[in-house]
Amino acid sequence: MAKLEIRNLNKTYTPKVIPVKDVSLTVEDDEFLTLLGPSGCGKSTILRLIAGLEAPTRGRITIGNRDVTNLPPGDRNIAMVFQSYALYPHMTVYDNIASGLKLKKTPTEEIKGRVAEAARSLGLEELMNRKPGQMSGGQRQRVALARALVRNPDVFLLDEPLSNLDALLREKVRAEIKQLFAEQRVPVVYVTHDQTEAMTLSTKVAVLNKGLVQQLDAPSRIYNNPANLFVAGFVGSPQMNLLTLNCQGRYAMLGDFRVHLPDIPTSPSQIVFGIRPENVRVAAAEYPHTIKGRVILTENLGMNYLISVRVRGSQADSIILRALLPTDQSWNEEEITLALPPQFIHWFDVQTGDDIVSRQKLAVGG
Structure with missing residues (x-):
């Protein structure tokens, strides 16, 4: 050997x-x-x-x-x-x-x-x-x-x-x-x-x-x-949603919606928010973290639809979120409410590109 x-x-x-x-x-x-x-x-x-x-x-x-x-x-x-x-x-x-x-x-x-x-x-x-x-x-x-x-x-x-x-x-x-x-x-x-x-x-x-x-x-x-x-x-197809967002206190601003930041020592002025399209859901009543937007493009991939959503409150074309949904899923063609499960959200440093949560765990010996 x-x-x-x-x-x-x-x-x-x-x-x-x-x-x-x-x-x-x-x-x-x-x-x-x-x-x-x-x-x-x-x-x-x-x-x-x-x-x-x-x-x-x-x-x-x-x-x-x-x-x-x-x-x-x-x-x-x-x-x-x-x-x-x-x-x-x-x-x-x-x-x-x-x-x-x-x-x-x-x-x-x-x-x-x-x-x-x-x-x-x-x-x-x-x-x-x-x-x-x-x-x-x-x-x-x-x-x-x-x-x-x-x-x-x-x-x-x-x-x-x-x-x-x-x-x-x-x-x-x-x-x-x-x-x-x-x-x-x-x-x-x-x-x-x-x-x-x-x-x-x-x-x-x-x-x-x-x-x-x-x-x-x-x-x-x-x-x-x-x-x-x-x-x-x-890594990943469709590619992960990666959006540079402004921060207010302990929240990142995704259009009109606030997404709670991870537990990190300082509150940055900007952060990169990431979530894979297959982890974005059509919102159900039990989801606390939701956003609203308008569907601007639907692509039929056979087993799934890949939809592009312009998030409400963002400037035209500035914040587009993609979701991978099963073909038996239905939604309002004009406006859709999407859930962002916190366990699937990734956070990256704007300057270094490093994953912030993993870096924090390493810093404290986790």
Whole structure:
């Protein structure tokens, strides 16, 4: 078993181009870590640094307590699955899967056994004599996965392996990947900009932006307890409502309505209010925290309606709140009363973007 650790990793190309600034991560034997973030955030560069395809400017990489920072890729015992599949077009499926083992001069009988096992686990038995050009994208991706599996590596690295697949096929292969790597018991590092992949596959997610880790946590905590404005805005679809509001005493002013602030030492002049559209409700009698507004847009998403509401008392277009409502829900098209359950409200500092409540808990040792 091998634990992957990276400490204070930095990659600098020029003084203005620093894709990885200072990243420290640990991935245990049975963990599936996803690096999630927008294009240019540094996630693929981190993967290439772990693989040895690029050398870090600073920092240290260890696999199973072995320092591999300056080792070539072939000496790290890692297996990488690329976005482009990277299959040999002139080779059959069998030869593609076996290629890495042959380079290591693995005995022929052992190669046959490992290839047969990987092909069986990925449903490739009937395709062993085909070449990549004779297969679909999903089949080629499974061949690339099988080629990684047969190597029995210390670490698996996957660089956006599903991005070239259509939506239905992506969902199918995603489920296969989850089952497959649950059985491997080695560290897995997966790179994607797709939050659905990150949330469904991972035991841990590292959300990155501008070369820094914004939050490292379990998927449920990334979603329910975002550490800052970037994480809150990036994770979730539809995106979280994030509104900068003026404060009066212990209240934030949402149009004509007052929302009680959390228990923090000082009362700010402004604060960022956040609530996910699926946590906004059509008000019932038992809800004490409600606002009124006019529905200005309704989008049918199939299972739900996404409605945009201009909050009463706000200036035109200045405060728009979105709510995700079931399609069997009815409301007055002219005016709607919405409930904002306090347990789903997030508060962020206007200047730093940090979650205020979590920061306060840390300050008092909670």
